[in-house]
Amino acid sequence: MGGLAQNAAPTEARLTRLLPDGRKETITVDLTRALARPADVPLTTGDQLFVPSLTLLQDVVEVRGAFNGTAESSRTTTAGKPTIVQRFELAHGDRVKDLLARAGGTAAFADLRLAAVDRAGDGGPRQRIPIDLHRLLVEKDETQNIVLENGDVFTVPVAEDKVYVLGEVRAPGAVDFRPDLTPREYVAIAGGPTVRARFQNATVTLPSGRSYLMAEAPPLEPGAVVTVPEVTVRWYQDYLTIASTIAGLVTAYTGLYFIFNTNRP
Template sequence: MKRRATLALMLMLMLMLAGCAAPKTVAPDAKPATQEAPTQFEIPEKRATFSSDALVREFESETPKQYLIGPGDKITVIVAGRPELSGQHTVGPDGNITLPFAGTVSILDTNRDQAADIIKHALSTYYLSIYVTVRIDEYTSNRVVVLGRVEHPGVVHFENNPTLVEVLARAGGFPILRPEQVLTRCAVLRGDKILWLDLKRLLNGDLSLNIPLKRNDTVYIPDAYDTSVYVLGEVNKPGVYRLTPKMSFLDALGQAGGPSIRADTGQIRIIRPSQGLNQQVALDDVLAPDRTLNVALEEGDVVYVPRSGIATVGFWLSQINPFTLLLSIQAVAANVGN
């Protein structure tokens, strides 16, 4: 009777250990041999880079303080006491308008007062002691092109020199309306120059980045999938997740469904390849709570949850051939019988 009880206990123990087997057949903690990458392959640079504060100030200083007349603008020229010289004009693509008697006059990139002086000088050959004023009726040329992950990409018109926040608001960048749209950075293209701005700083109150824009500037919001973190290992939903402003370790772990039942929550790794950092975190310490461990994540960070030792034993048992397992049970039974 005692031998039967011992046999039953051993069989039950082996079946329980086999039940711990993981459903996947990938060997745990396997360390394949590494080889140096061929020279024809390049390692992609995933870290976001931003322009210097000096370049931000340079872009800001280039914005004119007054509105400058451009192609497509509709203006009215008023010559006091001379209705035959007064009238509305549309500025041509070359920046010119046509005046009675004086002919073609260029007023491209001039403000109201400068345009009035140019027109007065052109008419002074034919008229003495005239007084000229210029009124802008339609601000057609003052436009900014917005591209990328916004609700309304395209050309946006303004009556003055808009700021970056005004452009994003008009294009549907605020609030965040689309799941794949996360405002973390943007580029401002001006001529042959490009300015990369950290929108997380701007959204957190750094108004020094809310620069005024010029006519024909292009604002580009990159795809949100360019800003990602990776949650791998023993979690319920491993994969790539969007990096949101002020995203923390627990935020990323929660989006991945939390640790699985096979996870070793005492040895979770937070890896930052861009800085060569590798920090071990115990989930119980984070939940204690120790706020210093719930660190803010950056673009390209990797959260890795390893497999626990018990799940590892279960894996190896799952690799045993069923016939071998049966023979092992018979051998145990024979030994108990003897």
């Protein structure tokens, strides 16, 4: 049959058997004992074995994302990093730190500041509760260690490992994050500013949403955005530049014409 599912409740299995007199008898079977050698439960034709889900019998919570996981974790990949999906039985009074310990702790590439608990509302939409694990684990702020409820989904995302250079650069896009690089060096990696760049007005926006002029920005973090704006040019200035270039060519041509024609006999 392929074994038990991850969310099965093996100690609460139900075996239903048809008796000779036509009546049905149902007994509880602890499959953890029945499947351990040498113990066994003899089955007969017509027997029905039902293994309920944990969610039918007890409170459960689910973790998703950048956790170290356990041997029972379902493994996935997010942004090229190994992540997990796993359900755990929820004991009365369990908090965020209790669940973290059971899920093996957060992975090295976890974005601690953007964790969240998704909770079913009372007849309404699900509620998202932000959880700042940096405050909880590093700053020891217990306000982030909330009590969990049945059906909660605790997610820890994978941290960004890119810096984005946008605007008037020759090769805009994502650049691998390196803590030793300055905003100017990220612009250089992106090909440098274009001829229409207003480089002195370049800005840095951190993942927190705060923006700075590039010259005043603090050290960059993964997920930061460096934006190089375009020089503000009025519509007629481009035409003036083109007209000036054409006028220069006409002047040069006229000068050459007079030079060569005045020397003729």
